[in-house]
Amino acid sequence: MLRYTLEKLKNLDRLLxxxxxxxxxxxxxxxxxxxxxxxxxxxNKVKGGRIRVAGGLYGDRDLVYKLLNVTRDNRLFRFxxxxxxxKPYKIVNFGPVKENILTRNIDLPNMFPIPKFQERDSKxxxxxxxxxxxxxxxxxFFTSIRRFQVNGGxxxxxxxxxxxxxxxxxxxxxxxxSFEVAIVLGYDAxxxxxxxxxxxxxxxxxxxxxxxxxxxxxxxxxxxTVDLLVPAYAEIVLxxxxxxxxxxxxxxxxxxxxxxxxxxxxxxxxxTAVLHRNDPIFQVxxxxxxxxxxxxxxxxxxxxxxxxxQVDVVDVNVTEGGGYRFNAFVAINKKNEGxxxxxxxxxxxxxxxxxxxxxxxxxxxxxxxxxxxWAITTRSQASEDFIIIPKSLxxxxxxxxxxxxxxxxxxxxxxxxxxxxxxxxxxxIIPGYEKIDIRKYFPNIEI
Numbered sequence: 001m002l003r004y005t006l007e008k009l010k011n012l013d014r015l016l017x018x019x020x021x022x023x024x025x026x027x028x029x030x031x032x033x034x035x036x037x038x039x040x041x042x043x044n045k046v047k048g049g050r051i052r053v054a055g056g057l058y059g060d061r062d063l064v065y066k067l068l069n070v071t072r073d074n075r076l077f078r079f080x081x082x083x084x085x086x087k088p089y090k091i092v093n094f095g096p097v098k099e100n101i102l103t104r105n106i107d108l109p110n111m112f113p114i115p116k117f118q119e120r121d122s123k124x125x126x127x128x129x130x131x132x133x134x135x136x137x138x139x140x141f142f143t144s145i146r147r148f149q150v151n152g153g154x155x156x157x158x159x160x161x162x163x164x165x166x167x168x169x170x171x172x173x174x175x176x177x178s179f180e181v182a183i184v185l186g187y188d189a190x191x192x193x194x195x196x197x198x199x200x201x202x203x204x205x206x207x208x209x210x211x212x213x214x215x216x217x218x219x220x221x222x223x224x225t226v227d228l229l230v231p232a233y234a235e236i237v238l239x240x241x242x243x244x245x246x247x248x249x250x251x252x253x254x255x256x257x258x259x260x261x262x263x264x265x266x267x268x269x270x271x272t273a274v275l276h277r278n279d280p281i282f283q284v285x286x287x288x289x290x291x292x293x294x295x296x297x298x299x300x301x302x303x304x305x306x307x308x309x310q311v312d313v314v315d316v317n318v319t320e321g322g323g324y325r326f327n328a329f330v331a332i333n334k335k336n337e338g339x340x341x342x343x344x345x346x347x348x349x350x351x352x353x354x355x356x357x358x359x360x361x362x363x364x365x366x367x368x369x370x371x372x373x374w375a376i377t378t379r380s381q382a383s384e385d386f387i388i389i390p391k392s393l394x395x396x397x398x399x400x401x402x403x404x405x406x407x408x409x410x411x412x413x414x415x416x417x418x419x420x421x422x423x424x425x426x427x428x429i430i431p432g433y434e435k436i437d438i439r440k441y442f443p444n445i446e447i
Contacts, residue, residue: 001186001187001188001191001231001233001234001235002054002057002186002187002188002234002235002281002283003186003233003235003281004188004233005057005067005188005189006040006042006054006281008066008067009040009057009063012063012066014039014040014063015040015041015042016035016039016040016041016042017041017042017044018031018041018042018043018044018045019044019045020045021045021046021047022043022045022046022047023046023047024046024047024048024053024113024114024115024116024124025115025116025124026116026117026118026119028043028046028053028055028113028115028284029115029116029117029118029286031043032055032056032284032286033286035056036059037055037056037059037285037286037290038056038059038060038063039056039059039060040054040055040056040057040063041054041055041056042054042281043055046113047113048113049112049113051112051113051280051281051282052279052281052282053113053281053282053283053284054186054281054282054283054284055128055283055284055285055286056285056286056290057283057285057290058189058192058285058290058291058293058294059285059286059290059293060293061293061296061297061320064189064193064293064294064297067188067189068189068190068193068213072315072367075297075300076300076301076304076315076316078213079193079213079297079298079301080301080305081212082194082209082212082213083197083202083204083209083212083301085212086204086205086208086209086211086212087208087211087212087217088208088211088217089205089207089208089210089211089217089218089219089220089229090217090218090219090220091219091220091221091222091229092219092220092221092232093221094221094232095219095221095231095232095233095234096232096233096277096278097221097230097231097232097233097234097235097236097237097275097276097277098221098232098275099276099277099278100274100275100276100277100278100280101224101273101274101275102273102274102275102276103224103225103272103273103274106153106154106271106272106273106274107152107153107154108150108152108153108154108156108238108271109124109150109152111274112236112282113282114126114150114282115127115284117254117286117287118253118254118260118287120252120254120260121252121253121254122149122249122250122251122252122253122263123149123150123151124149124150125147125148125149125150125253125287126147126148126150126156126183126185127147127284127285127286127287128145128185128283128284128285128290128291129145129146129147129148129183129184129185129238130143130144130145130183130184130185130187130191130192130195131143131144131145131146131158131181131182131183132181132182132183132184132228132229132230133165133168133179133180133181133228134180134227134228135168136168138203140203140204140205140206141205141206141207141228141229142164142165142199142205142206143184143191143194143195143206143207144162144165144195144196144199145192145195145196145291146158146159146160146161147159147253147287148183148269149248149250149251149253149266151248151268154240154270154271154272155248155268155269155270155271156183156238156240156268156269156271157248157249157250157266157267157268157269158181158242158266158267158268158269159250159266160266160267162199162200163200164199164200165199169242169267172242172244173244173245176244176245177244178241178242178243178244178270179241179242179244180226180227180228180239180240180241181226181228181239181240181241181242181269182223182226182228182230182237182238182239182240183237183238183240183269184230184231184234184236184237185234185235185236185237185238185282185283186234186235186236186277186280186281186282186283187231187234187283189294190210190213190214190218191210191218191231192291192294193213193294193297193298194206194207194209194210194213195291195294196291196294196295196297196298197209197298198298198302201302207220207229218231219231219232219233220232223237223239223273223275224239224273224275225239225272225273226239226240226241226272226273230275234277235276235277235280235281235282235283236274236275236276236277236280236282236283237274237275237276238271238273238274239271239272239273239274239275240269240270240271240272240273241269241270241272242267242268242269243267243268243269243270246267246268247265247266247267247268248265248266248268249263249264249265249266250263250264250265250266251263251264253287254287255287255397256292256323256325256397257323257397257398257399259399292323292324292325293320293324295324295325296318296319296320296324296325297318299318299324299325299351300316300317300318302350302351303316303318303328303330303347303350303351303354304316306346306347306349306350307330307332307343307346307347307350309346310342310343310345310346311332311333311334311335311339311342311343311346312332312333312334312335312339313330313331313332313343314331314332314333314362315330315331315366316328316329316330316331316366317329317330317366317367321369322355322356323397325351325353325354325395325397326353326354326355326356326395326398327354327355327356327357328347328354328356328357328358329357329358329360329366329367329372330343330347330357330358330359330360330366331359331360331361331362331364331366332359332360332361332362332415333361333362334361334415334416334418335418336418337417337418339415340359340385340413340414340415341387341411341413343357343359343413344357344359344387344411344412344413345387345411347359347411348389348392348409348411352392352393352394352395353394353395353397354409355394355395355398355407355409355410356409356410356411356412357410357411357412358372358375358376358411358412358414359411359412359413359414359415360372360375360379360414360415361375361379361415361416363427364414372414375414376412376414378425379414379415379416379425380412380413380414385412385413385414386410386411386412386413387410387411387412387413388408388409388410389408389409389410389411390406390408391406391407391408392406392407392408392409393406393407394406394407394409395407
């Protein structure tokens with residue numbers, strides 16, 4: 001999984017190798033942030049141990065397309081196909097993740113180079129950990145990226161933000177039962193994307209979605225101390241149980257939009273076994289960055305589906321600047337004079353997190369912020385084309401929502417009018433511009 005990804009990144013000439021020793025406290029995260037968490041880096045020397053660290057792997061949208069073998073044009077349909085037609089996974093007797101099995105003297109801070117990223121973070125955090133659970137009613141496996149505060153020894157605090165998982169844990173606590181979990185590190189883009197499909201919305205086994213995305217069965221092995229399956233080719237797996245009724249204060253922690261979360265009591269996971277490959281590679285991601293790219297890709301599927309029932313939608317972009325959840329740009333083929341407003345209503349009603357949406361014509365590049373700004377400036381008037389919905393349900397990850405408890409939502413209709421006899425909105429063009437290969441004119445410079 002991860003090793004194949006690193007090899008592919010090398011072949012694409014996108015992997016940076018860091019041979020200088022870095023400190024997992026602040027320094028490692030600073031290097032990742034310098035590249036805006038978009039450049040994959042393999043740190044070969046990390047202070048305090050001999051384990052290598054890989055980070056920045058899945059923070060660049062275009063690179064994720066390559067790793068998933070999709071394009072911008074076909075991605076939505078490929079993802080929808082996998083969700084609609086999940087495929088079976090494969091259970092194998094052994095995998096590299098079982099080359100080392102530890103069940104005693106587990107001391108996570110001394111075993112792995114777990115980073116502390118930001119100044120006020122309460123403790124070191126595992127930020128790329130994929131939580132695996134099994135639905136007790138259906139037997140389906142669900143996966144999701146969670147953050148894990150390392151409390152020392154074999155204890156972690158886990159932030160549970162999912163209503164489905166929260167309800168499961170509460171039900172187990174009522175029965176005074178521990179809840180079995182596994183945490184996977186060292187996975188590929190298929191595994192990550194599958195984890196971002198909503199369990200509450202679709203209820204599909206995430207391992208089966210993964211198998212459909214990758215075009216072949218995901219190979220899994222049985223855990224040692226819990227009744228779960230995990231990827232055979234993962235780098236590291238932490239097996240454990242959520243202890244009923246126990247809590248420890250988690251946070252503060254540098255969150256999604258660059259602000260610190262408030263400290264709060266969170267459930268405790270007691271790690272019962274550690275599985276890892278020989279010479280394991282510890283996977284990290286700068287907090288709330290990498291996984292949100294793939295989260296945004298799945299949100300685009302949901303947004304596209306909401307819109308296509310109302311208008312002729314061309315493409316959607318849930319944007320980086322909005323944390324891949326709060327802001328979106330939408331391109332439509334406008335056929336009626338109300339289509340822009342209809343798209344706004346459909347978009348803002350599709351997900352409580354979406355806070356701002358801009359709707360443009362298909363001649364506008366929704367991946368170019370300058371083109372979006374141009375469309376807003378030249379094709380909209382605030383009094384007619386800005387739609388404000390006050391005091392709506394929003395997201396707790398938005399600090400301004402937390403302050404007030406509600407969110408104002410904004411939609412901008414930046415589409416041109418259908419009737420334009422004087423062609424005032426016709427864009428000036430240069431014939432043949434798209435076909436120019438600028439390298440023919442400047443062969444000695446890097447474009």
